Amino acid sequence: MRADVEALDIRDVTANWVNAEALQHQIEQRIAALADLAHTPLFFGRLTYLAPPGTDGAGGTDGAGDAGGTDAAHGAGAANGAARADGRDRADGEAAGAEDDAATTYYIGRRHVHDADGDPMVIDWRAPVSQAFYQASRKQPMDVALRRRFGYTGGELTAYEDEHLTDPTEGDRASRLLQSEIERPRVGPMRDIVATIQPEQDEIVRAGIGGTVCVQGAPGTGKTAVGLHRIAYLLYAHRERLSRTGTLVVGPNRSFLRYIEQVLPALGELQVAQATVDDLVAREGVAVRGTDDAQAARIKGDARMAEVLRRALRSHVTMPTEACVVVRGSRRWRVPAYEIEEIVRQLLDRDMRYGAAREALPQRIAHAVLVRMEQAGEAPDDRVQDAVARNAAVKATVKAVWPPVDPAKLVLRLLSDPEFLAEHAEGLLTADEQKAVVWSRPARSVRSAKWSPADAVLIDEAADLIQRTPSLGHVVLDEAQDLSPMQYRAVGRRCTTGSATVLGDLAQGTTPWATGSWQEALAHLGKPDGLVEELTQGFRVPRQVIAYASRLLPAIAPGLTEATSVREAPGDFSVRAVPAGELDAEVVAACRAALRHEGSIGLIAADARLPALTEALTAAGLSWLAPGEETTPESRLTLVPATLAKGLEYDHVVLDEPAAVVDGEPDERTGLRRLYVALTRAVSGLTVVHAAPLPELLAGTGS
Numbered sequence: 001m002r003a004d005v006e007a008l009d010i011r012d013v014t015a016n017w018v019n020a021e022a023l024q025h026q027i028e029q030r031i032a033a034l035a036d037l038a039h040t041p042l043f044f045g046r047l048t049y050l051a052p053p054g055t056d057g058a059g060g061t062d063g064a065g066d067a068g069g070t071d072a073a074h075g076a077g078a079a080n081g082a083a084r085a086d087g088r089d090r091a092d093g094e095a096a097g098a099e100d101d102a103a104t105t106y107y108i109g110r111r112h113v114h115d116a117d118g119d120p121m122v123i124d125w126r127a128p129v130s131q132a133f134y135q136a137s138r139k140q141p142m143d144v145a146l147r148r149r150f151g152y153t154g155g156e157l158t159a160y161e162d163e164h165l166t167d168p169t170e171g172d173r174a175s176r177l178l179q180s181e182i183e184r185p186r187v188g189p190m191r192d193i194v195a196t197i198q199p200e201q202d203e204i205v206r207a208g209i210g211g212t213v214c215v216q217g218a219p220g221t222g223k224t225a226v227g228l229h230r231i232a233y234l235l236y237a238h239r240e241r242l243s244r245t246g247t248l249v250v251g252p253n254r255s256f257l258r259y260i261e262q263v264l265p266a267l268g269e270l271q272v273a274q275a276t277v278d279d280l281v282a283r284e285g286v287a288v289r290g291t292d293d294a295q296a297a298r299i300k301g302d303a304r305m306a307e308v309l310r311r312a313l314r315s316h317v318t319m320p321t322e323a324c325v326v327v328r329g330s331r332r333w334r335v336p337a338y339e340i341e342e343i344v345r346q347l348l349d350r351d352m353r354y355g356a357a358r359e360a361l362p363q364r365i366a367h368a369v370l371v372r373m374e375q376a377g378e379a380p381d382d383r384v385q386d387a388v389a390r391n392a393a394v395k396a397t398v399k400a401v402w403p404p405v406d407p408a409k410l411v412l413r414l415l416s417d418p419e420f421l422a423e424h425a426e427g428l429l430t431a432d433e434q435k436a437v438v439w440s441r442p443a444r445s446v447r448s449a450k451w452s453p454a455d456a457v458l459i460d461e462a463a464d465l466i467q468r469t470p471s472l473g474h475v476v477l478d479e480a481q482d483l484s485p486m487q488y489r490a491v492g493r494r495c496t497t498g499s500a501t502v503l504g505d506l507a508q509g510t511t512p513w514a515t516g517s518w519q520e521a522l523a524h525l526g527k528p529d530g531l532v533e534e535l536t537q538g539f540r541v542p543r544q545v546i547a548y549a550s551r552l553l554p555a556i557a558p559g560l561t562e563a564t565s566v567r568e569a570p571g572d573f574s575v576r577a578v579p580a581g582e583l584d585a586e587v588v589a590a591c592r593a594a595l596r597h598e599g600s601i602g603l604i605a606a607d608a609r610l611p612a613l614t615e616a617l618t619a620a621g622l623s624w625l626a627p628g629e630e631t632t633p634e635s636r637l638t639l640v641p642a643t644l645a646k647g648l649e650y651d652h653v654v655l656d657e658p659a660a661v662v663d664g665e666p667d668e669r670t671g672l673r674r675l676y677v678a679l680t681r682a683v684s685g686l687t688v689v690h691a692a693p694l695p696e697l698l699a700g701t702g703s
């Protein structure tokens with residue numbers, strides 16, 4: 001397929017260079033999307049239907065019987081499976097009834113693959129025919145006689161596993177291939193899970209584009225994976241619409257985005273934008289260099305600020321005191337002040353965007369002039385109305401009544417001028433709250449102001465009040481629990497006409513304004529009808545480790561369901577108390593021990609502990625990476641400040657001094673939540689090393 005695209009000669013088919021450029025670009029994208037990925041096989045599953053899908057006939061039973069005849073227990077007969085799988089044998093017509101086979105048997109892969117005649121060889125995992133691969137069960141076989149999963153090692157087909165869903169004599173058994181995929185030692189960036197998406201995950205992945213879905217899930221339940229696969233699914237099912245409107249993944253920080261950035265390209269999707277909320281609201285000329293204390297940030301992030309901004313903006317509209325007199329030729333047309341006031345009030349009542357109303361106003365005044373012209377016997381047309389709207393007198397009136405407003409200047413004034421703030425925050429913010437947000441030293445200009453991230457969100461809100469923010473087709477919002485209401489609004493206005501997938505865990509909220517309930521979050525996002533789903537099967541964290549971390553739940557998120565672990569391997573888990581003077585050395589020793597195993601190692605520590613640990617690692621001659629930098633078999637140790645651990649995972653985690661992680665946060669609940677995040681990053685082993693006493697809820701075990 002790639003060779004076909006590469007061989008395309010477009011010289012004779014393009015009318016001009018713009019055409020040629022556009023076509024060439026499309027061709028390059030197609031070639032890129034068809035690139036071979038090392039170790040990524042073309043197919044991972046096969047379905048044999050009882051009858052060709054879409055028919056009622058039972059004619060497919062033969063095919064099913066045939067497929068059954070070639071079965072082998074998983075692991076055995078792999079070579080045979082490989083030969084059949086590449087389609088050559090089938091093309092040779094090895095089996096009688098090869099026709100039937102082709103009609104009922106489908107190979108499922110990451111993308112569609114066809115042969116030289118254009119006949120499909122591998123069906124895209126997102127196609128309707130593939131859904132049964134994920135959803136069919138013994139209870140509901142969905143017309144599937146045989147489901148085969150293929151197992152690969154380093155790109156080589158090494159095993160397969162069969163389920164005869166309609167065979168009553170065959171019992172249910174756990175998939176070894178799923179188990180080995182889950183237990184695989186992690187190294188490198190996040191990978192796709194297309195081969196092993198679970199039924200409850202699949203339902204979310206394939207939910208319709210019309211609705212917003214919100215997923216609450218404990219650490220490691222696959223929220224990020226599900227969100228990314230959902231966007232890939234939507235791009236498949238609604239390609240044209242979404243390529244016009246665009247799609248976006250919002251994540252908590254750069255390291256996280258780097259960690260996930262290869263999943264969608266591996267699924268052939270290269271067009272999805274990725275950003276943090278700070279990126280979304282970034283504006284030219286507004287440099288974010290400042291920070292807020294927790295109280296100011298919380299108030300600035302509160303949804304009440306949206307109303308303060310709305311009022312402050314609308315206060316720029318003043319009622320006219322003078323008539324508008326338009327001179328055309330020898331005639332003067334006068335629109336009295338009361339009539340302009342009426343127009344202005346109508347525009348205010350319609351609650352249009354400030355900027356849209358400002359653009360409508362000159363036309364409305366011009367219309368009033370035209371009515372007068374007609375009354376005087378003239379017959380003006382649209383061109384006259386346009387000319388009048390551009391008349392200097394009309395412009396002057398508009399400027400006086402409905403002046404242009406710069407969003408950053410508006411926020412600057414609110415934060416610099418206590419009286420202006422008081423006027424518009426009356427009844428919304430208390431006097432203390434107003435005091436908390438006003439800058440101690442007023443800024444002189446937008447450029448010199450020390451804007452904080454929360455200020456940038458306020459400016460974004462103001463900009464949207466003036467001019468509508470363009471909406472994308474679909475937005476996936478990950479680690480949503482940390483967003484303030486104002487940040488939810490900023491994301492929400494980027495999908496007003498589209499839909500969203502909101503992913504998060506209330507127990508992992510570590511901002512002072514962390515989400516308390518998903519209903520509230522969805523309301524701030526502007527999607528109050530969004531459906532809240534829960535995932536509870538954990539794919540990352542070993543059972544003992546998740547049980548240990550879950551001891552914190554009563555203190556950090558009472559009422560949340562504890563995750564179960566689908567991992568069979570118990571994992572290594574130890575908690576070591578060491579003398580204070582030996583903490584750094586013991587941590588280094590734990591890292592060394594972890595490095596003896598395969599896979600990535602994350603040393604997670606309170607941010608304040610980083611300098612000491614950096615020194616200890618250097619002295620020990622160990623090199624390490626920063627979070628988000630790709631781990632490789634040669635370079636596997638990452639030093640992770642606790643504040644950046646969210647969303648990431650490491651095969652083995654060494655957690656330094658839990659008490660310091662808790663103390664690094666302004667309050668205990670946030671501290672324990674930060675600790676919960678740190679404790680739940682491990683895939684196969686966790687070593688906790690501490691000199692200070694453990695938080696009470698965790699004390700009482702260990703070695």
Ligand SMILES: Nc1ncnc2c1ncn2[C@@H]1O[C@H](COP(=O)(O)OP(=O)(O)OP(=O)(O)O)[C@@H](O)[C@H]1O
Pocket residue numbers: 181182191192193196197198201217218219220221222223224225226505539540646647648649680
């Ligand atoms: N169906 C699955 N098959 C195989 N692996 C899976 C499956 N679902 C999730 N995983 C794996 O489990 C790990 C955790 O998934 P993911 O990071 O999406 O979880 P999360 O819910 O976003 O976690 P957190 O709350 O910590 O951010 C990843 O390595 C992911 O690939």
